[in-house]
């Protein structure tokens with residue numbers, strides 16, 4: 197080695213030593229703050245002692261624009277990404293000045309403004325999100341790479357597999373870094389995973405995989421630099437397995453009763469700080485005393501920070517409910533963009549209206565991406581995206597592997613990075629295999645970042661029973677989603693709304709799920725393609741009568757209209773209220789219509805009765821109006837699995853005559869309000 201090379205090596209290693217020493221000191225201080233009567237950190241915290249060389253080496257190879265998605269054991273990644281030690285420690289200690297204002301704690305820190313797209317407390321869930329961030333980068337021609345770290349245990353997660361498949365299929369600029377410390381929480385990974393080297397899995401995904409000594413920051417830097425160069429050259433993702441020791445327990449209170457003492461002793465011999473120290477002394481450019489001074493400086497800096505953080509205020513209790521979702525409004529830009537309507541509409545089917553909405557949004561917003569299974573070349577199994585790939589190109593409208601976690605997680609990551617993905621989940625039932633990405637990921641971002649960032653993604657899906665559809669292709673799942681704070685949920689009941697509500701969802705800044713009705717796909721309606729853009733939310737009165745209110749959404753609305761016709765034959769005038777959006781729910785419109793109808797309401801839904809949203813509506817009305825002012829019936833499918841036989845389906849699905857009978861019971865019982 198020439199003197200210049202030796203000097204460069206020593207200089208890098210010394211800088212790495214300083215950084216690793218600081219991370220170790222940060223972790224030691226944080227660990228101490230979990231202990232004793234005056235503990236500042238409540239609950240569990242997971243530390244990266246022994247794994248410091250990975251973020252230090254990896255981020256030394258990347259630029260300040262490149263993005264980071266971290267394992268839940270991610271304090272080292274957060275610090276190396278540029279989050280200040282004070283705001284990170286304050287976050288761990290649940291203080292107002294924490295980087296997430298005390299909303300994240302140790303394992304969910306997120307600071308996209310510092311290129312840190314977040315830790316993830318759901319093991320493996322960060323990988324699809326990293327793919328989405330890389331998708332955004334690639335489609336913006338940004339030449340950015342995304343690095344995502346995860347544990348060896350995480351490699352058994354379905355989401356990890358899906359992300360690797362997805363990244364390879366689109367040759368995304370992602371660097372997958374597995375920090376293999378040999379432990380999956382309290383179980384040794386070798387006892388449950390039967391491949392000796394995790395990097396070898398890469399070949400099965402069609403990408404390069406390497407194993408590297410994760411205690412050597414220089415080796416990590418070099419592999420990550422190579423992977424980044426490949427990614428920037430359009431050669432796709434890489435998998436780097438970093439072998440690291442876990443020096444401490446799985447978490448702060450772990451007594452490690454399951455761990456053989458020999459394994460702990462072996463880990464100590466692989467301590468990256470000790471290794472770097474030995475190497476630096478060998479290179480002869482620094483003394484042991486100077487290295488001790490670096491350690492002492494890190495420790496004293498952390499001591500000061502801990503004392504400062506102790507004095508910081510807790511978050512203001514009044515802020516706990518802020519930043520769940522944004523305001524439901526049409527932005528000024530959007531309002532200016534539309535409004536050339538002549539008032540005349542065009543006749544089309546519901547599914548054609550969906551197609552026209554997608555086309556219009558692709559035209560109007562360069563940031564819209566449309567993807568999902570069969571969505572690109574074939575145009576969707578129901579034709580929702582027909583011809584859109586031809587018109588807008590395969591970069592914006594494309595097919596994905598059959599990987600719902602990757603589709604939804606990809607949408608989350610892309611939406612966090614400036615895109616407006618509209619993804620299709622072919623059947624609502626299939627969303628169940630990937631709900632994590634919607635519920636644990638998309639719905640959290642605005643809250644965690646206190647409104648700094650939101651996730652403007654749209655999930656289109658369809659649901660409900662049609663003749664022959666089985667119990668795995670017929671469920672109505674809207675209540676499951678409407679239960680989740682942070683999500684918008686809309687169910688169009690006609691072609692006009694299939695167009696208008698999808699466009700409102702794309703314009704909205706929060707994650708929206710639009711649940712279409714397959715049974716209504718061929719129903720026709722008049723659609724005003726140039727109508728002013730709507731915001732999410734808002735019920736619509738479809739019929740105006742004063743005797744009884746029939747309320748519902750999606751597929752049940754035409755059935756309610758049928759019930760109103762039957763009631764008219766019996767001399768009863770019914771109002772029909774189409775709720776359209778369950779989140780946000782137009783409570784004011786429901787209350788107004790209820791009062792107009794003398795306090796009598798039948799709420800109907802195709803979903804089964806128990807836990808159905810009908811119960812929620814009735815409860816809210818009773819809370820708003822008082823129990824004596826609301827007389828109600830719920831009409832729904834019974835609590836069964838949906839049978840495929842048309843005869844059996846007809847026996848259980850709510851129909852117009854059941855709804856009309858329930859309405860008659862209420863009307864016959866007299867007026868209470």
Ligand SMILES: Cc1ncc(C[n+]2csc(CCOP(=O)(O)OP(=O)(O)O)c2C)c(N)n1
Pocket residue numbers: 267269317318319346347348349350351377378379380381446
């Ligand atoms: C989806 C999910 N399953 C289980 C857990 C509980 N859990 C938290 S950490 C962990 C171990 C993860 O092991 P590994 O990926 O190897 O990371 P390491 O702890 O070694 O950093 C488990 C099982 C979780 N948080 N998320």
